[in-house]
Amino acid sequence: MDFGFCFRLAVLVFAMSTAHCASIPDGVLHMECHDRYFMIAVDLSFSKEEPRFEAVDETGVYPITEKYAAECGYSINVHPLPNHVELRASYLSCHTDNQADEVFTFNLNLIVTHEGKEVTHALNKTCSPSVPWSPREVTCELNYMEVSVRSEISCPSGLKKDDWDSIKPAHGSTTSDWQVMFQKADEQLPPLNLSEARTQGYTFSLTDGRLVFRTPYGQPDSFSTEVNGVPVEVVHATLFSRQSWVVLMVDLVAACSMDEGSYDDSGYMMWVTSEALYPSTHSTRLNIGLGGELVAQPVAEDKGYFVEKHNTTVQISIPYNVDGGYRKSFFSEDLFEFYVFHLYLEQILVDEDLVETRLRSHRTLSTPMLSRSPVTENQTVLEDRVFTVHLGDLPEDVLLAAVNLNGQDFMLPFMNTSSSIMMEVVHSNNSHGYTLKVPFDDPVVMHQLSKEDAVLQYSLDINYTLTVQPDNETFYHMAFIEATFTDVSPPAFDAVCSESGISFKLDHRPFDYMWVISIGSDPLTSELAAQNGYIMSNDSQSLLLEVPLFSHGYEYKEYTLNGFSGTFEILMQDHETAEVQSSTVKTCRFSSTEFILCSTDGKMTAVADVSLAMPSGGNPARTNLVDKYCGPKETDGTRALFSFPLNSCGSTVKLDRGSVTYQNEIFYKRRNVNKKNAVSDQATERVMIQCTYPLAGLHRLFSVYRFEADAVGAGSIIHTNGSTLAFQSSTIKPTKALTTTAATRRPFRAPVSYQPAFHPPARYIKVSRFNKPIRAATKDAERNSQVKVDVSKV
Ligand SMILES: *[C@@H]1O[C@H](CO)[C@@H](O)[C@H](O)[C@H]1NC(C)=O
Ligand SMILES: *[C@@H]1O[C@H](CO)[C@@H](O)[C@H](O)[C@H]1NC(C)=O
Ligand SMILES: *[C@@H]1O[C@H](CO)[C@@H](O)[C@H](O)[C@H]1NC(C)=O
Ligand SMILES: *[C@@H]1O[C@H](CO)[C@@H](O)[C@H](O)[C@H]1NC(C)=O
Numbered sequence: 071m072d073f074g075f076c077f078r079l080a081v082l083v084f085a086m087s088t089a090h091c092a093s094i095p096d097g098v099l100h101m102e103c104h105d106r107y108f109m110i111a112v113d114l115s116f117s118k119e120e121p122r123f124e125a126v127d128e129t130g131v132y133p134i135t136e137k138y139a140a141e142c143g144y145s146i147n148v149h150p151l152p153n154h155v156e157l158r159a160s161y162l163s164c165h166t167d168n169q170a171d172e173v174f175t176f177n178l179n180l181i182v183t184h185e186g187k188e189v190t191h192a193l194n195k196t197c198s199p200s201v202p203w204s205p206r207e208v209t210c211e212l213n214y215m216e217v218s219v220r221s222e223i224s225c226p227s228g229l230k231k232d233d234w235d236s237i238k239p240a241h242g243s244t245t246s247d248w249q250v251m252f253q254k255a256d257e258q259l260p261p262l263n264l265s266e267a268r269t270q271g272y273t274f275s276l277t278d279g280r281l282v283f284r285t286p287y288g289q290p291d292s293f294s295t296e297v298n299g300v301p302v303e304v305v306h307a308t309l310f311s312r313q314s315w316v317v318l319m320v321d322l323v324a325a326c327s328m329d330e331g332s333y334d335d336s337g338y339m340m341w342v343t344s345e346a347l348y349p350s351t352h353s354t355r356l357n358i359g360l361g362g363e364l365v366a367q368p369v370a371e372d373k374g375y376f377v378e379k380h381n382t383t384v385q386i387s388i389p390y391n392v393d394g395g396y397r398k399s400f401f402s403e404d405l406f407e408f409y410v411f412h413l414y415l416e417q418i419l420v421d422e423d424l425v426e427t428r429l430r431s432h433r434t435l436s437t438p439m440l441s442r443s444p445v446t447e448n449q450t451v452l453e454d455r456v457f458t459v460h461l462g463d464l465p466e467d468v469l470l471a472a473v474n475l476n477g478q479d480f481m482l483p484f485m486n487t488s489s490s491i492m493m494e495v496v497h498s499n500n501s502h503g504y505t506l507k508v509p510f511d512d513p514v515v516m517h518q519l520s521k522e523d524a525v526l527q528y529s530l531d532i533n534y535t536l537t538v539q540p541d542n543e544t545f546y547h548m549a550f551i552e553a554t555f556t557d558v559s560p561p562a563f564d565a566v567c568s569e570s571g572i573s574f575k576l577d578h579r580p581f582d583y584m585w586v587i588s589i590g591s592d593p594l595t596s597e598l599a600a601q602n603g604y605i606m607s608n609d610s611q612s613l614l615l616e617v618p619l620f621s622h623g624y625e626y627k628e629y630t631l632n633g634f635s636g637t638f639e640i641l642m643q644d645h646e647t648a649e650v651q652s653s654t655v656k657t658c659r660f661s662s663t664e665f666i667l668c669s670t671d672g673k674m675t676a677v678a679d680v681s682l683a684m685p686s687g688g689n690p691a692r693t694n695l696v697d698k699y700c701g702p703k704e705t706d707g708t709r710a711l712f713s714f715p716l717n718s719c720g721s722t723v724k725l726d727r728g729s730v731t732y733q734n735e736i737f738y739k740r741r742n743v744n745k746k747n748a749v750s751d752q753a754t755e756r757v758m759i760q761c762t763y764p765l766a767g768l769h770r771l772f773s774v775y776r777f778e779a780d781a782v783g784a785g786s787i788i789h790t791n792g793s794t795l796a797f798q799s800s801t802i803k804p805t806k807a808l809t810t811t812a813a814t815r816r817p818f819r820a821p822v823s824y825q826p827a828f829h830p831p832a833r834y835i836k837v838s839r840f841n842k843p844i845r846a847a848t849k850d851a852e853r854n855s856q857v858k859v860d861v862s863k864v
């Protein structure tokens with residue numbers, strides 16, 4: 071196709087103000103050479119208002135308006151993603167300096183506004199095409215179609231108008247000037263001269279080697295059609311001129327796929343074009359890319375693109391998350407996202423004469439609004455007693471700014487002092503989330519206990535404040551979460567009797583903290599356990615409490631020769647009101663050959679082995695206390711049970727620093743009683759029984775009317791080898807004159823002490839220590855008293 075062509079381009083000359091020079095910060099301006107165009111990108115943040123551009127050449131300065139751009143080969147697009155304005159200028163654009171179709175220089179002014187003033191930056195860029203020009207090249211820009219064809223013949227000269235006149239041209243033209251005739255489907259429109267065509271928005275120009283035709287979309291002479299289902303816009307221009315007897319005609323067809331793209335749920339953005347836009351065999355090659363970068367089809371397919379051909383239709387499928395695509399979140403009643411792709415596609419078509427057509431398409435494709443509702447996931451594990459809520463699947467441009475819990479605002483991160491935590495969790499797929507942890511007992515958590523239904527409910531109303539970046543658009547996401555415990559009842563221990571005490575076991579339940587476990591009125595703590603001689607072990611699973619016999623808190627009853635019963639009670643108090651709501655009470659029978667119990671109401675009860683304190687073959691029933699009228703309540707072959715008020719039956723009382731001891735002795739009653747209180751000759755042993763009470767824990771001694779102690783006394787049964795005389799001499803009789811009370815704390819020393827027992831084979835030694843303030847006589851003295859017990863066999 072060797073058509074010669076001469077062309078005159080009318081240019082408008084604008085008188086423009088001179089450009090100022092001001093420096094542009096680094097990173098704000100990018101100027102690049104692409105295969106067929108200059109790309110000038112300016113960061114949107116650089117200018118208060120959207121930057122403007124002017125094309126500059128030796129004939130003048132031309133503001134690039136929307137209309138002018140489409141006519142002259144410029145395309146200006148604001149890309150909120152990635153937040154820049156991009157000017158693409160075709161190498162064949164009106165004001166580009168073209169040297170032999172090989173070196174192109176574009177001079178332009180960038181006009182930005184700073185503090186209300188316009189600043190003009192003069193810029194220039196020189197580029198050489200990276201690939202040689204094909205015989206026909208078509209660019210489907212966003213705002214125009216441009217076709218250029220090779221023209222190897224230079225303008226014929228010396229031809230005259232009249233020569234043309236003699237030949238009747240097919241289209242009835244009678245002028246030698248170049249005329250253009252548009253064809254719309256089958257309709258032929260009347261020819262126009264080029265200046266008329268220019269005023270209608272069409273541009274024809276001639277470079278060193280190429281004829282260029284450019285048209286905006288939607289011209290009156292364009293027509294839309296479908297090629298195998300692909301919507302296509304076509305402008306068919308035929309240029310002709312009568313040169314002497316030769317009619318020169320150039321057929322220029324601009325045809326572009328107008329497909330707007332479609333999105334399918336599998337995550338692909340699809341765009342279709344046709345191979346049939348220009349004559350071609352089926353050996354079309356494709357180069358595909360985003361943002362102006364092209365790669366060959368196989369490379370693109372490796373990146374996840376799909377290319378399918380049906381008949382002449384080419385379908386490009388772009389994976390939604392492909393490199394080079396843009397994603398943006400958007401809030402409107404719900405959170406949405408969309409993806410934007412600046413597709414650049416090159417089809418290289420070869421016709422039967424092996425003439426190559428390069429068809430380039432710039433298309434901006436965007437997905438519909440895709441729902442991207444934040445998801446809150448309840449990850450609470452009741453047993454942990456912590457609300458765990460994950461706000462997940464948030465796009466990377468959505469950030470958490472604050473959170474409101476049950477009406478209370480919290481800025482993030484939480485204060486160091488808060489027991490709540492907010493953690494960000496980042497996923498590999500560019501989504502992220504936030505995990506919120508709020509302990510049930512945090513003051514912000516609401517709780518409700520319904521005693522009737524035995525249900526305990528915690529609830530947390532969450533109002534997340536989220537922002538969409540970079541616009542900082544704020545929206546809220548709500549979540550309500552609750553945790554319900556059913557069968558909420560005070561804890562109940564399992565109790566088991568053992569030989570030496572009672573073992574209690576409690577399996578922890580998450581809501582058990584609602585009760586305070588106490589012994590008497592003292593909350594059970596490891597300190598209390600240590601003080602009272604309890605053995606406590608507590609882990610996350612269960613609480614084990616072993617209460618040895620005779621330790622603080624027991625009550626004893628039902629004494630017989632075979633033993634006695636001991637009762638231990640554990641109370642469950644409401645942790646707010648301290649009201650006792652339930653208790654675990656365990657009573658066990660304890661048996662022992664010998665034992666002594668000193669009750670709080672002043673009773674001494676002892677089962678003692680008296681076999682050595684009487685003649686062999688003697689009957690324990692014939693034993694008595696110092697007061698011979700005090701006999702045993704029960705006996706068997708070797709043992710006798712005595713139970714009597716402390717200060718009766720001839721007990722002696724000994725006051726020592728801080729304690730009072732009542733002592734009595736078991737004697738064998740001989741048949742002929744000549745010598746009162748005498749021990750049988752055959753008796754080898756004396757058996758003394760005694761109870762010791764700390765004075766501080768006593769409210770009254772028997773010196774008054776009633777004995778009252780906070781805690782049981784420490785009893786001992788003392789078997790000794792000592793002489794009767796020694797014992798007798800060391801006793802003092804209880805006397806009414808003794809009026810010491812615990813409250814006075816007057817140092818009182820017994821005038822004589824008991825003869826110390828050597829090797830006392832005591833079965834039970836109770837060591838008590840209650841040093842208490844004088845107030846000890848009051849009721850709350852009980853709480854602080856402590857009793858230590860050793861159960862030992864000597
Ligand atoms: C092109 O721009 C550079 C600076 O970017 C400047 O030095 C040079 O003079 C300019 N050339 C023309 C012809 O304006
Ligand atoms: C082109 O055509 C218009 C109207 O037909 C006419 O007014 C104008 O003079 C013509 N221009 C040239 C350069 O022939
Ligand atoms: C190709 O196009 C022809 C005619 O347009 C049609 O009959 C045929 O079914 C098409 N084939 C495919 C695979 O689409
Ligand atoms: C809490 O604050 C203190 C001092 O400001 C700091 O040393 C500590 O690391 C903080 N702890 C946490 C968990 O942030």
Ligand SMILES: *[C@@H]1O[C@H](CO)[C@@H](O)[C@H](O)[C@H]1NC(C)=O
Nearest residue numbers: 462463497498499500501502
């Ligand atoms: C991203 O990954 C997370 C965790 O693997 C998953 O829960 C989430 O659904 C994923 N999001 C998307 C959009 O694929």
Ligand SMILES: *[C@@H]1O[C@H](CO)[C@@H](O)[C@H](O)[C@H]1NC(C)=O
Nearest residue numbers: 474532533534535546547548
């Ligand atoms: C969430 O918090 C915002 C800001 O405080 C408030 O405007 C909105 O009404 C709250 N949403 C609900 C459901 O309480």
Ligand SMILES: *[C@@H]1O[C@H](CO)[C@@H](O)[C@H](O)[C@H]1NC(C)=O
Nearest residue numbers: 471537539540541542543544
């Ligand atoms: C975003 O909004 C928050 C509060 O609404 C404000 O403190 C912050 O400065 C804003 N950031 C930007 C970049 O606008």
Ligand SMILES: *[C@@H]1O[C@H](CO)[C@@H](O)[C@H](O)[C@H]1NC(C)=O
Nearest residue numbers: 448450451452551552553554
């Ligand atoms: C959240 O999780 C807890 C514990 O698994 C459960 O009791 C509760 O019913 C769940 N749902 C809501 C809406 O809180």
Ligand SMILES: *[C@@H]1O[C@H](CO)[C@@H](O)[C@H](O)[C@H]1NC(C)=O
Nearest residue numbers: 587594595596608609610613
């Ligand atoms: C036992 O441990 C649990 C948790 O490990 C704790 O909540 C409870 O207060 C502890 N109880 C006592 C009596 O120390």
Ligand SMILES: *[C@@H]1O[C@H](CO)[C@@H](O)[C@H](O)[C@H]1NC(C)=O
Nearest residue numbers: 682754755789790791829831
């Ligand atoms: C009493 O003393 C004798 C001799 O010293 C000894 O054999 C006996 O075991 C002692 N009895 C007791 C109960 O200590």
